[in-house]
Amino acid sequence: xxxxxxxxxxxxxxxxxxxxxxxxxxxxxxxxxxxxxxxxxxxxxxxxxxxxxxxxxxxxxxxxxxxxxxxxxxxxxxxxxxxxxxxxxxxxxxxxxxxxxxxxxxxxxxxxxxxxxxxxxxxxxxxxxxxxxxxxxxxxxxxxxxxxxxxxxxxxxxxxxxxxxxxxxxxxxxxxxxxxxxxxxxxxxxxxxxxxxxxxxxxxxxxxxxxxxxxxxxxxxxxxxxxxxxxxxxxxxxxxxxxxxxxxxxxxxxx
Amino acid sequence: xxxxxxxxxxxxxxxxxxxxxxxxxxxxxxxxxxxxxxxxxxxxxxxxxxxxxxxxxxxxxxxxxxxxxxxxxxxxxxxxxxxxxxxxxxxxxxxxxxxxxxxxxxxxxxxxxxxxxxxxxxxxxxxxxxxxxxxxxxxxxxxxxxxxxxxxxxxxxxxxxxxxxxxxxxxxxxxxxxxxxxxxxxxxxxxxxxxxxxxxxxxxxxxxxxxxxxxxxxxxxxxxxxxxxxxxxxxxxxxxxxxxxxxxxxxxxxxxxxxxxxxxx
Numbered sequence: 311x312x313x314x315x316x317x318x319x320x321x322x323x324x325x326x327x328x329x330x331x332x333x334x335x336x337x338x339x340x341x342x343x344x345x346x347x348x349x350x351x352x353x354x355x356x357x358x359x360x361x362x363x364x365x366x367x368x369x370x371x372x373x374x375x376x377x378x379x380x381x382x383x384x385x386x387x388x389x390x391x392x393x394x395x396x397x398x399x400x401x402x403x404x405x406x407x408x409x410x411x412x413x414x415x416x417x418x419x420x421x422x423x424x425x426x427x428x429x430x431x432x433x434x435x436x437x438x439x440x441x442x443x444x445x446x447x448x449x450x451x452x453x454x455x456x457x458x459x460x461x462x463x464x465x466x467x468x469x470x471x472x473x474x475x476x477x478x479x480x481x482x483x484x485x486x487x488x489x490x491x492x493x494x495x496x497x498x499x500x501x502x503x504x505x506x507x508x509x510x511x512x513x514x515x516x517x518x519x520x521x522x523x524x525x526x527x528x529x530x531x532x533x534x535x536x537x538x539x540x541x542x543x544x545x546x547x548x549x550x551x552x553x554x555x556x557x558x559x560x561x562x563x564x565x
Numbered sequence: 566x567x568x569x570x571x572x573x574x575x576x577x578x579x580x581x582x583x584x585x586x587x588x589x590x591x592x593x594x595x596x597x598x599x600x601x602x603x604x605x606x607x608x609x610x611x612x613x614x615x616x617x618x619x620x621x622x623x624x625x626x627x628x629x630x631x632x633x634x635x636x637x638x639x640x641x642x643x644x645x646x647x648x649x650x651x652x653x654x655x656x657x658x659x660x661x662x663x664x665x666x667x668x669x670x671x672x673x674x675x676x677x678x679x680x681x682x683x684x685x686x687x688x689x690x691x692x693x694x695x696x697x698x699x700x701x702x703x704x705x706x707x708x709x710x711x712x713x714x715x716x717x718x719x720x721x722x723x724x725x726x727x728x729x730x731x732x733x734x735x736x737x738x739x740x741x742x743x744x745x746x747x748x749x750x751x752x753x754x755x756x757x758x759x760x761x762x763x764x765x766x767x768x769x770x771x772x773x774x775x776x777x778x779x780x781x782x783x784x785x786x787x788x789x790x791x792x793x794x795x796x797x798x799x800x801x802x803x804x805x806x807x808x809x810x811x812x813x814x815x816x817x818x819x820x821x822x823x824x825x826x827x828x829x830x
Contacts, residue, residue, distance in 0.1 A: 325822060359825050362660040366819040387662040400581065400652040407580045414573030415661050441584070457657065 313376050314339050315465050315497040321370035323356050330356045332521035341495040345512035349549035353521040354501045358467050393458035394469035401443025408442055416461035428456040447474040466498045472507055487511050505541040519548050566666040574671035596633045596683045603629045604695045624780045626697040628752050630687045634680045635713040636743050641676025642721025643739035650827050659824055673718050705788040709775045715800040716771050722807035726814040751776045771796040
């Protein structure tokens, strides 16, 4: 078996007295899409930010491509990319200008043709010369995804990529995610509050609650474990939290 | 430092300025206002103050031009960072393979470009309007500009570090920091005219030696190389100190999640 593309062990983050991520461990293997799920405040985005090296962990270890992240940050980041609903590309620049800048930062070979390729993949080629700030929310999200795919990342972090998209565009984005996984073997860490996304694109899910990993497994294993009909029901149950903790499931899962 | 990464970051800045010409107004308008105000004040003083120093008073125009070099270099660093905050692009940059050195290198380059644009414009207009030629400073102009650029970069790094540390509410420091030191920098008057205690502050600021030096060249035609040497040494000290502060604040920023807070503003 190949070593994991991303290995997270006992990852912990304290902000003062608040524990945002508490001993989280998981692996993602090549070509796998792992859904990182949980209610707002569960610690998903903090975990992703630690994997990106934007937030320093209080404890634990992150290995990407078999290398310790912080010691090899630049080398590792060159082979990664991310797209988050919380970021934008500079609104004053035209789409091609934004992609050109990031393509140069990520040292993308044959940059101009790669820009055309990703724009076509996300079906926004016709917007190439448009100013980024004039795009609709859905077009902006697809532009962010173009940026994230530019360097053909081996590891892609997608933080709620379909959050502001209508069902049609969200479906197109899911197709792109599956396509790059299948055709390029891209490994993807995916967060979403849309359980349909998760069921459709994720091979496994990690449910987080109050900074801890509650359960890791396939969708079927998750439904079986929580004895629920759908991931949405599991999500709601996890988000409401109280009865889970009273059953000692967090403690059990963290053993 | 990777020159390719620096070039990409500078390219983004150039696109930004060519895309939004209104930003060029900021590079041209305020320096022009200062030049006109101080230029006509100089002309008024020359005509009314008597014959004591009718020529040397032109140092006020020289001071405007040189101060603007320092100010634009500082702005290049501080505004570069804020542009990313305003466009919610900060995480895209800091989650990309960009080192602190790449980032700072590109801000220095942008600071230098900004300083070049305004100083060329001011230099030309001061000849045209007031018959003041900044090149009468001759070869001394090179170390003067060099020292002002370095000190501007150092102040820019300090401004950025304070903004990261204290959050978006501290954005105004990007403009305010150079003016904290201006009263002690001997820009428009000699250090000797400050109270003794403040003279010590002035002597700790490399730019005060440059402005004193400029007045010296305009008055006596003599360059005080020893004082310029002190300014250069002080500059490297401040640049190192500001660099350490910047790196430390960035480390702290990653530890406390400050960069992500900027992104979600």
